[in-house]
Each structure stands twice: as C-alpha cells, then as structure tokens.
Amino acid sequence: MPATDPAVLIDGLTMKYGDKIAVDDLSLSVERGTITAVLGPNGAGKTTTLETCEGYRRPQGGRVRVLGLDPYAERKDLLPRIGVMLQDGGAWSGVRAVEMLRHIAALHANPLPVDLLVERLGLGECGRTPYRRLSGGQQQRLGLAMAVVGRPELCFVDEPTAGMDPAARRSTWELLEEMRADGVTVVLTTHYMDEAERLADQVHIIDRGSLIASGTPFELTRSSGHATIRLVVTEPFPPSAPASLQRALGDRTEVTEINNQSLLITGPADADTLAKVSAWCQQHNVLPESLTLGQRTLEDVFLQITGRELRA
Numbered sequence: 001m002p003a004t005d006p007a008v009l010i011d012g013l014t015m016k017y018g019d020k021i022a023v024d025d026l027s028l029s030v031e032r033g034t035i036t037a038v039l040g041p042n043g044a045g046k047t048t049t050l051e052t053c054e055g056y057r058r059p060q061g062g063r064v065r066v067l068g069l070d071p072y073a074e075r076k077d078l079l080p081r082i083g084v085m086l087q088d089g090g091a092w093s094g095v096r097a098v099e100m101l102r103h104i105a106a107l108h109a110n111p112l113p114v115d116l117l118v119e120r121l122g123l124g125e126c127g128r129t130p131y132r133r134l135s136g137g138q139q140q141r142l143g144l145a146m147a148v149v150g151r152p153e154l155c156f157v158d159e160p161t162a163g164m165d166p167a168a169r170r171s172t173w174e175l176l177e178e179m180r181a182d183g184v185t186v187v188l189t190t191h192y193m194d195e196a197e198r199l200a201d202q203v204h205i206i207d208r209g210s211l212i213a214s215g216t217p218f219e220l221t222r223s224s225g226h227a228t229i230r231l232v233v234t235e236p237f238p239p240s241a242p243a244s245l246q247r248a249l250g251d252r253t254e255v256t257e258i259n260n261q262s263l264l265i266t267g268p269a270d271a272d273t274l275a276k277v278s279a280w281c282q283q284h285n286v287l288p289e290s291l292t293l294g295q296r297t298l299e300d301v302f303l304q305i306t307g308r309e310l311r312a
C-alpha cells in the first residue's frame with residue numbers, strides 16, 4: 001500500500017451488541033502523520049470503533065483497514081506496528097509500573113528508552129508501585145507509555161488524559177505532538193473539547209454510532225465567521241421563546257435551546273445582533289443573568305447539530 005494511503009480506513013462499519021446498534025454504517029479515514037480526534041458523548045460508539053480498528057472485534061458490517069491490513073484477520077502482522085492505549089489500562093494488576101513498561105519494551109525491536117519515557121510522563125515516583133495501587137491518572141500515564149514505547153507507526157489512544165492532573169495532561173499533549181512530528185499517526189478519543197481543539201488536525205464527531213460532522217477544528221468552529229452568544233436568563237422561559245427570538249433575529253442567526261433557561265445564538269456577533277437580543281429580552285420581560293459572547297466551540301457545533309449537549 002503506498003504511504004499516501006490513509007492510515008485508517010473505515011467503510012460502512014456496523015457493530016451491534018445483541019439488538020443494540022453501537023456503530024451504524026460509519027465511514028471515515030485517517031491520514032498518515034496526523035492527530036485525529038474522535039469525539040462524541042458517552043455511548044456514541046467511539047470505543048467499539050477503536051476496538052474494531054485494533055483487531056479486538058470483527059466488523060459485523062462494512063470494512064476496516066489499518067495500515068493497509070485487515071485488523072482482525074491480519075492482527076499478528078498489525079500488532080507490532082501499532083500502539084494501543086486502552087480505557088482500562090491493560091496492565092496486570094500486581095505488576096510494578098516500570099517492570100510492566102520494561103516488559104512491553106522488550107517485546108519490540110527498537111523501543112524508546114524506558115527511563116526517558118518514565119521521566120517524561122512523571123512515572124518515576126510510582127515506578128515500584130503495583131499497577132492496581134496506582135492512582136487513575138498514574139494508570140493512564142502508564143497505559144500511554146505502554147502504547148508508545150514500541151515506536152508504533154500508528155497509535156490508538158482512548159481518552160488519554162481522563163483523570164490526569166493539569167501538568168500530566170500537558171506532558172501527554174506534548175508527547176503526542178512530538179510523536180506526530182516524528183511522523184506517527186495518532187487516533188484519540190476524548191471528552192475534552194480543549195484537548196481536541198489543541199491537538200487534532202482532524203475531528204470526527206460521532207453520535208449514536210453515526211458520523212455527524214468532520215473537519216479541522218478551525219473548519220468546524222470558525223470558518224463560517226460565526227461566533228456564539230449564550231443567553232442565560234433568571235427564570236425559565238416559555239417553550240415558544242426560542243422560536244420567538246429566532247424570528248426577532250432573522251435568518252442570519254440560528255437559535256438553539258440548551259435548556260429552559262439558556263439559549264445558544266450562532267451567527268454574526270455584531271452590535272446589531274446584540275441590540276436585537278437585548279430588545280427581545282425587554283419586550284418579553286426576560287431578565288438576562290448573563291449574555292456571553294465567544295468563539296464557537298466544538299461543543300456548540302455538537303449542540304447545533306443534535307440539539308443536545310455533548311456532556312450531559
């Protein structure tokens with residue numbers, strides 16, 4: 001397969017657990033040497049998709065290729081070339097952190113220096129601690145170290161910074177960015193929008209097993225030139241309020257109800273729009289608690305498309 005072909009190709013993937021459809025005819029691709037973030041609320045199908053790409057699950061419908069290989073049928077050939085950070089760690093419960101890492105390193109032909117990785121990810125202090133006694137953040141850091149120690153061509157990381165403190169998050173981001181600079185492809189899932197916005201070259205937003213939006217963070221949040229205004233009011237407004245505000249603002253803006261006390265207004269955040277929002281509040285006897293102007297975030301994009309918040 002030529003090196004310009006995608007690192008990951010998912011074509012019409014469908015996965016079910018019993019009657020429950022977890023992944024529904026999903027198609028996307030991941031370019032080599034990029035960081036791609038797969039975003040979505042709990043239960044969207046992110047982990048199932050990743051596990052299928054990692055060869056843990058056989059596609060029930062559609063086709064998956066990873067580095068040109070069928071990850072289920074050709075898992076033996078694929079495994080030495082990929083790194084996998086699982087959501088639940090993947091280390092043996094009694095083994096000491098650094099021993100585990102040395103063991104994984106020894107399975108690879110040209111591993112990263114373990115001591116360097118231990119220092120980079122701040123694992124030195126807990127190196128002799130058994131895995132089951134590590135904190136959640138330490139387990140995450142060990143899981144990441146295990147995924148990258150073999151110098152993979154492609155690394156799958158499932159919620160890499162969940163449970164980490166801010167310093168560990170920064171070290172993790174820097175490590176992932178360095179890997180990209182070295183030509184490694186990274187596919188990550190995350191619930192943190194700032195993480196996706198900071199790291200990802202490409203973002204795929206999944207909801208209920210289906211792809212609902214794809215693009216660079218810039219394309220998804222800024223390219224329309226639109227900003228957002230969040231209006232939070234002191235008392236619940238009537239169900240007719242969003243439509244009434246939409247009429248008052250006209251077609252250039254889009255009003256989305258977040259809940260019965262807050263609305264998201266997307267469109268030109270100019271003086272005219274702000275004046276119309278204020279006038280509407282006055283006419284409808286609505287007292288704003290806050291009126292916040294900001295750039296559109298990936299959470300706003302999700303809310304606009306689905307009418308639901310990404311994080312419940």
Ligand SMILES: Nc1ncnc2c1ncn2[C@@H]1O[C@H](COP(=O)(O)OP(=O)(O)OP(=O)(O)O)[C@@H](O)[C@H]1O
Nearest residue numbers: 017020021022040041042043044045046047048049
């Ligand atoms: N082993 C399983 N048996 C039955 N249902 C499952 C199983 N694993 C996942 N599911 C269901 O499939 C759907 C997709 O789950 P999945 O873990 O892939 O989502 P996710 O996007 O990774 O969620 P999270 O962000 O919470 O990790 C969910 O509705 C989940 O409850």
